[in-house]
Amino acid sequence: MKPTNLNDPEYFHKVVDCQYACPAHTPVPEYIRLIADEKYTEAYMVNWESNVFPGILGRTCDRPCEPACRRGRVEEKPVAICRLKRVAADNKGDVKKHMPQGPFKPNGKKVALIGGGPASLTVARDLAPLGYEIHLFDEWHKGGGMMRTQIPAFRLPEEVLDEEVNYVLDLGIHTYFNHFVHSMKDEILSKDYDAVFVGTGAPSGRKLNLPGFEEAGDNIHIGIEFLASVAFEHKKSIGKKVIVLGGGNTAMDCCRTSRRIGGEDVKVIVRSPFKDMKASPWEIEDAQMEDIPIMNNMPPKEFVVKNGKLKGVIFGKVYADYSSGRRKLIPTGEPDVFIEADDVIIAIGQDNAFPWIERDLGIEFGKWDIPVLHEKTFQSTLPKVFFGGDAAFGPENVITAAAHGHQAAVSMHLFCEGDNLVTDRPDPMTNLYRQKMGIHEWMYDSPVVEDVRYKVGHEDKKKTLRDRKVEVELGFTALEGFKEAQRCLNCDVMTVFDDKLCIECDACMDVCPTDCITFIKNDEEDVLRLNLRVPALNTTQDLYVSETLPTTRVMIKDEDVCLHCGLCAERCPTAAWDMQKYMYSVTKTYEMEGCCSK
Amino acid sequence: MTYIKPTFRHPGLKKNKVGYVRADYEGAISTLCAGCGHDSISGAIVQACFEMSVEPHRLAKLSGIGCSSKTPTYFLSNSHGFNSVHGRMPSVTTGANMANRDLIYLGVSGDGDTASIGMGQFVHAVRRNLNMAYIVMNNGCYGLTKGQDSATTDFGSISKSSGLNDSFQAIDLVGMALELGATFVGRSFSGDKDQLVPMIKAAMSHPGFAFIDCISPCVTFNNNKGSTKSYQFVRDHQEATSTIDFVPHEEEITVDYEAGTSTSVALHDGSKIHLDKLSPNWDPTDRYSAVMRLQEAKLTGDILTGLLYIDPKSRGLHDLMKTSKRPLNSLQEEDLCPGSAALEGINAGFR
Numbered sequence: 001m002k003p004t005n006l007n008d009p010e011y012f013h014k015v016v017d018c019q020y021a022c023p024a025h026t027p028v029p030e031y032i033r034l035i036a037d038e039k040y041t042e043a044y045m046v047n048w049e050s051n052v053f054p055g056i057l058g059r060t061c062d063r064p065c066e067p068a069c070r071r072g073r074v075e076e077k078p079v080a081i082c083r084l085k086r087v088a089a090d091n092k093g094d095v096k097k098h099m100p101q102g103p104f105k106p107n108g109k110k111v112a113l114i115g116g117g118p119a120s121l122t123v124a125r126d127l128a129p130l131g132y133e134i135h136l137f138d139e140w141h142k143g144g145g146m147m148r149t150q151i152p153a154f155r156l157p158e159e160v161l162d163e164e165v166n167y168v169l170d171l172g173i174h175t176y177f178n179h180f181v182h183s184m185k186d187e188i189l190s191k192d193y194d195a196v197f198v199g200t201g202a203p204s205g206r207k208l209n210l211p212g213f214e215e216a217g218d219n220i221h222i223g224i225e226f227l228a229s230v231a232f233e234h235k236k237s238i239g240k241k242v243i244v245l246g247g248g249n250t251a252m253d254c255c256r257t258s259r260r261i262g263g264e265d266v267k268v269i270v271r272s273p274f275k276d277m278k279a280s281p282w283e284i285e286d287a288q289m290e291d292i293p294i295m296n297n298m299p300p301k302e303f304v305v306k307n308g309k310l311k312g313v314i315f316g317k318v319y320a321d322y323s324s325g326r327r328k329l330i331p332t333g334e335p336d337v338f339i340e341a342d343d344v345i346i347a348i349g350q351d352n353a354f355p356w357i358e359r360d361l362g363i364e365f366g367k368w369d370i371p372v373l374h375e376k377t378f379q380s381t382l383p384k385v386f387f388g389g390d391a392a393f394g395p396e397n398v399i400t401a402a403a404h405g406h407q408a409a410v411s412m413h414l415f416c417e418g419d420n421l422v423t424d425r426p427d428p429m430t431n432l433y434r435q436k437m438g439i440h441e442w443m444y445d446s447p448v449v450e451d452v453r454y455k456v457g458h459e460d461k462k463k464t465l466r467d468r469k470v471e472v473e474l475g476f477t478a479l480e481g482f483k484e485a486q487r488c489l490n491c492d493v494m495t496v497f498d499d500k501l502c503i504e505c506d507a508c509m510d511v512c513p514t515d516c517i518t519f520i521k522n523d524e525e526d527v528l529r530l531n532l533r534v535p536a537l538n539t540t541q542d543l544y545v546s547e548t549l550p551t552t553r554v555m556i557k558d559e560d561v562c563l564h565c566g567l568c569a570e571r572c573p574t575a576a577w578d579m580q581k582y583m584y585s586v587t588k589t590y591e592m593e594g595c596c597s598k
Numbered sequence: 599m600t601y602i603k604p605t606f607r608h609p610g611l612k613k614n615k616v617g618y619v620r621a622d623y624e625g626a627i628s629t630l631c632a633g634c635g636h637d638s639i640s641g642a643i644v645q646a647c648f649e650m651s652v653e654p655h656r657l658a659k660l661s662g663i664g665c666s667s668k669t670p671t672y673f674l675s676n677s678h679g680f681n682s683v684h685g686r687m688p689s690v691t692t693g694a695n696m697a698n699r700d701l702i703y704l705g706v707s708g709d710g711d712t713a714s715i716g717m718g719q720f721v722h723a724v725r726r727n728l729n730m731a732y733i734v735m736n737n738g739c740y741g742l743t744k745g746q747d748s749a750t751t752d753f754g755s756i757s758k759s760s761g762l763n764d765s766f767q768a769i770d771l772v773g774m775a776l777e778l779g780a781t782f783v784g785r786s787f788s789g790d791k792d793q794l795v796p797m798i799k800a801a802m803s804h805p806g807f808a809f810i811d812c813i814s815p816c817v818t819f820n821n822n823k824g825s826t827k828s829y830q831f832v833r834d835h836q837e838a839t840s841t842i843d844f845v846p847h848e849e850e851i852t853v854d855y856e857a858g859t860s861t862s863v864a865l866h867d868g869s870k871i872h873l874d875k876l877s878p879n880w881d882p883t884d885r886y887s888a889v890m891r892l893q894e895a896k897l898t899g900d901i902l903t904g905l906l907y908i909d910p911k912s913r914g915l916h917d918l919m920k921t922s923k924r925p926l927n928s929l930q931e932e933d934l935c936p937g938s939a940a941l942e943g944i945n946a947g948f949r
């Protein structure tokens with residue numbers, strides 16, 4: 001193998017599993033250390049820079065970081081990264097003074113943002129400090145998009161949402177609320193906007209046109225419409241017996257919301273096996289804790305309506321066959337089942353819909369009505385129009401919307417400056433800081449604690465089911481937050497090897513608790529992987545390869561289960577190993593100065 | 599501040615035949631200087647015991663005094679141990695071994711512990727062919743007492759504490775062991791685990807006194823330029839007599855050995871030691887040739903390593919003395935007390 005190229009910013013970035021997995025590349029271990037230090041304001045700001053909505057995400061994030069967390073590879077459960085974010089938000093001081101302070105000197109450019117969800121808000125935050133005049137349109141009376149219309153208040157209190165949406169709007173954004181844009185051509189492109197961002201989400205809930213659907217009328221609801229009307233208090237009650245169709249997170253929110261507005265016998269019924277459900281495990285768990293059974297392998301066949309009133313749903317019975325590689329649902333031959341219901345909620349997915357974008361503007365659309373975009377710059381086929389969030393590639397989540405927003409903002413800025421969107425794009429900012437303080441002392445807490453993952457406390461079920469606005473999760477206390485923070489392995493503190501200093505004494509290899517280090521004759525990667533002290537079978541994790549050493553061997557470190565404990569560096573007599581903190585940050589528009597004004 | 603070894607281990611660690619993973623053979627985290635050769639030898643002992651599927655409670659580790667003698671704390675936490683007095687490890691091991699022949703005895707000592715204060719004990723353990731593996735972690739100095747020259751410090755070698763040794767010739771423990779009739783004599787280097795691990799395995803399987811002189815740089819006091827026991831010097835001057843491969847009795851031989859250059863030595867328990875010879879005019883079972891090779895290497899300034907001599911017909915002390923076949927702690931009254939009739943008979947013999 002060739003020696004590892006440490007000048008590639010992605011090599012060490014990949015070692016920080018959580019940060020690498022986070023769509024916005026939030027410096028997770030950095031803020032976790034700040035939480036352990038009780039520096040909540042600083043921890044909040046580290047998050048705010050990267051993901052704009054720490055309080056919201058600390059409650060609702062899809063947390064792609066957690067399955068990636070290294071801790072999950074050395075013990076059972078990853079660090080509760082998401083809920084730690086909330087600890088920072090709950091305990092922070094005055095953060096506003098650390099945010100950019102307007103009014104900003106106008107740069108003479110004007111942009112339109114359509115949709116007021118997390119994607120547009122991120123673009124707004126990133127562009128405002130540069131002096132852009134920003135016009136934001138949304139059909140509802142307040143900003144936040146689906147974070148407001150869809151995510152129920154018992155998961156995300158309105159105050160938290162308002163606070164973080166307002167941090168953005170307070171930067172001097174011109175808002176046009178209660179304003180549905182009906183025509184891209186007439187309302188936007190005909191105006192003097194220098195660039196346009198479309199962050200309108202995926203607002204069309206799928207229907208299920210089975211027999212009886214039309215006849216059942218008002219007692220069949222589309223999931224996202226149902227949640228929006230409950231959120232805006234247009235709908236305040238539901239029948240006692242409710243069936244929710246669908247196995248995703250929307251279905252979980254629908255059933256739990258039903259339980260709070262009159263549903264007593266609420267069931268989730270999925271057509272395929274339980275284990276194939278799309279909903280996050282913790283959402284399923286929370287639903288089950290609220291006495292909501294989930295029945296599986298039951299595809300709905302017919303809505304039963306008598307005398308103009310919905311009576312229930314008939315389901316078939318199937319089993320899943322995976323033998324062909326693609327899942328097939330095959331009827332078991334058992335008789336169909338009828339399940340009574342006063343109301344049925346269909347939560348089986350959403351689609352993009354752009355009825356308001358005329359098709360003769362040069363903005364091309366591909367399959368499923370999804371716009372044709374450059375995947376890094378988010379530019380559409382009409383150069384001044386950009387897309388992001390759910391509107392770009394279909395429904396995702398808040399953190400992805402924020403990540404798109406950052407990139408779209410960079411593109412829009414480059415575009416307005418007349419720069420090339422690809423070649424003038426700024427690299428991420430990186431840095432390595434030595435962590436040594438003394439012989440056995442580092443600037444980070446290197447000892448590895450053994451505590452298992454702490455659980456977040458829940459409010460009394462009697463209370464939460466009575467009032468849909470009572471938040472279910474209580475969040476970690478400061479002490480729990482500290483203890484959970486200590487579980488973090490500090491994966492951003494890198495083991496950096498200097499082959500010129502190594503005397504090949506083996507000390508690092510002998511001391512490493514997880515057998516990461518091997519001194520061995522160089523070979524092809526697949527041969528080496530099998531011949532290390534412990535075979536490196538997780539190929540998603542890189543091998544760190546040194547230059548050839550005097551004994552003609554190379555040092556190979558399997559990054560897979562390194563605990564970042566620093567023992568290798570402590571045992572090395574020559575400081576050939578050093579622990580260095582790696583800072584990786586996605587460059588934001590307001591950090592680009594100089595690179596664009598050439 | 600650390601000095602705490604995390605308890606997490608690699609989830610992919612393999613189990614050996616007795617169901618243990620390598621981590622089960624580890625000890626407390628070492629307090630020796632970072633980079634000390636002794637730690638590397640500890641690592642080799644862990645590896646050897648794991649690979650040999652030694653049941654930890656079937657092994658006793660014994661030592662004297664010195665940095666080297668501290669190492670048993672850093673390996674085999676689940677084995678029996680005795681940290682004795684300076685230079686007295688051989689007699690304590692003799693006692694333990696006489697009482698319980700069923701354990702594997704692993705003695706760890708230093709060049710000071712063996713070649714100075716413990717010399718008298720050492721030579722008798724060799725002479726008696728006490729069934730044990732005896733490893734000297736040889737750094738050519740008294741590490742623990744701040745690096746003074748020891749009896750194995752080479753003439754002309756320079757160390758941090760004592761400067762140039764222009765007074766005394768060094769004792770060569772390997773040469774001495776050969777002279778004294780040792781039945782297994784090897785030399786190795788802490789920085790060469792490929793050689794050291796199989797040598798330790800062979801030593802632990804050898805029925806009788808198995809001696810390993812393992813050069814082990816003292817990074818703090820004797821790893822400087824001019825020292826003949828530094829990592830650099832040993833790497834530059836090491837000359838191996840052979841590569842060594844230890845094949846336990848129940849395993850098949852998988853390596854192809856080139857005819858003519860390879861020797862295979864069968865041990866009493868059916869295991870085999872394979873030596874792929876690199877040295878001419880040398881036969882590992884011929885004591886005389888080993889002595890000669892050693893002298894030649896001395897003249898050329900090379901540090902001869904490898905398994906230098908082995909007596910395949912070695913018989914340990916228990917065999918020689920025809921002692922009890924069972925450990926003393928398993929003997930019951932009926933085994934020990936022959937009864938009054940027997941006593942009468944003995945007494946009658948004196949009349």
Ligand SMILES: Cc1cc2nc3c(=O)[nH]c(=O)nc-3n(C[C@H](O)[C@H](O)[C@H](O)COP(=O)(O)OP(=O)(O)OC[C@H]3O[C@@H](n4cnc5c(N)ncnc54)[C@H](O)[C@@H]3O)c2cc1C
Binds near residue numbers: 062249253388391401
């Ligand atoms: C029930 C449900 C629960 C969810 N829970 C979570 C969760 O817990 N965690 C998570 O990370 N994600 C969750 N999501 C997904 C998340 O809400 C979205 O991925 C995210 O909000 C997308 O952000 P966005 O900025 O792209 O668009 P959106 O948030 O969808 O915002 C788009 C806004 O634009 C408005 N709009 C659309 N067209 C126009 C127009 N022509 N003119 C004016 N305004 C317009 C819409 O009304 C909306 O307000 C959930 C989604 C649903 C449906």
Ligand SMILES: Cc1ncc(C[n+]2csc(CCOP(=O)(O)OP(=O)(O)O)c2C)c(N)n1
Binds near residue numbers: 663667708735
């Ligand atoms: C009876 C006695 N005399 C002297 C000492 C002091 N002493 C402690 S260790 C040591 C030398 C150890 O040298 P060595 O065996 O080579 O071990 P190293 O530290 O070099 O590994 C001496 C002289 C002692 N502890 N006990």
Ligand code: SF4
Binds near residue numbers: 512561564567
């Ligand atoms: S920091 Fe060093 S000693 Fe600790 S697990 Fe990683 S490689 Fe091993």
Ligand code: SF4
Binds near residue numbers: 502506573574
């Ligand atoms: S401890 Fe340091 S000098 Fe020794 S082998 Fe490891 S990196 Fe090299």
Ligand code: SF4
Binds near residue numbers: 631634665666816
């Ligand atoms: S003084 Fe020398 S022998 Fe003792 S621990 Fe330090 S390096 Fe090893």
Ligand SMILES: [Mg+2]
Binds near residue numbers: 666
């Ligand atoms: Mg010594």
